[in-house]
Amino acid sequence: MDLDKLRLARSLYYQCFGELFIFSFSKQRLASLNDCLKVMKENLFDESLIDSFDILLENSKTKLNLFFNEYDNLFLSFKNSIPTTFSYLEEGFENSRALICVREILMKSKIRRNENFFKDSEDNIGFCFFLMSEFLKQEELLAKELFEKVINQSIDEFIILILEHQEAKLYKEIAYILGAFIEFERSCFKLSKNTKTISKKVQNDLSRSEFLRREANKKRRVGEKS
Template sequence: MENEILDARIFYYSLFSKFFVFSYESDRFEGVKEALNLLLNYAIDEKSAISLKNLAENFDEELLITEYDDIFHSPPSPVRTTVSYYNEGYESSLSCLEIKKILAKTKFRKDGVKFIENEDNFGFLFVLMSEFIKFGKSEDENYLEYAKEIFTKFLNPFIDEFIGAIYIHKSSNYYKDVVNLLMSFVGLERIFYGTSKLILHKEIKVKNNLSRSEKIRREVNKLKRSRGSRDGF
């Protein structure tokens, strides 16, 4: 049973890495549709079942590439993709350095050709989680501790704001279901690691004395009400 849980976690992290790692490779989304169809039979909850159905039925690689670029790369307001930004408000901060230190303890190194983003990019962290869990299961249990450190220190505190920013982005359509699925999975990971969603007290203020995360949360709720959404934020 324990191995089955680890295998499922590896599978999910690998899938999310496909959605969030930028690549120029023509096969960047290879296997995604098949993975979605497989997961349809093992949905985490009702919300993720709906999202999986939408994702599988509407999968279109060219449209997915376009939406990715519109959300994460197009001005004037691309969604930032690094822990550093959500933690300290700018790129390549202490968070990135801390993740590099974790990597230095391991046999893994970032391939600068394959992964052009920083080490604290959420997509790259999904890759690390998949690889650390896989290697920890089969070769060295210390890697399971590295995975735990990545999740508890870097993913858990900031993933909700990242997800919310994607959800409210004006170009987000297909990716709304991607982040709904991600939110359900993060909930399971929090149970697995015995942690919970963190309330950050030192949040970056953006307007009217609201923190950036609170501003996003309010916009998400407003959008959900307008859509009659059942999404779980």
């Protein structure tokens, strides 16, 4: 296995996720999404994700407005919006432990947040994905620290909130890919899933983690049958 090639492929995945989960007024927002998804599909690590990539690729060619509208409905609506910072996901309020941790990690690097482009805080999920993309190119130890101390703590909660949301269609496919990728990253960093107890229940009184596990297995079985 070419570890450098694998590291760059992982960096590309994080870059694409960063663009999908960051808010921006840029006219070039998601302009490279289709090309990025094509390369991601070429570097597939889970065959069960092919259908998800195909759905996203079909819509990313000429229907980017669908991604914009769905992003607004999921993350910017006044009702049932999904939190986009690790602080809120982890503790239920902004500017908590996760933000401090990201800032401390940033201080160890040469990277700084461009406030003209990134309007949200440093623990914003999209921004952290962009950081992972850059760290994997430059400072892999910092990538592991950011993943272990921040992302791994509550990323499963974020994914399940997308899967549960009634407005999620394209982003549900993105969540399937992200969930599988996070598991792959855990194996790369030799880390296990965070085992904190989440009291909120979902369908049929299942825990969030169990619901996510069953959804992933269902997706994989469908992929195997096809």
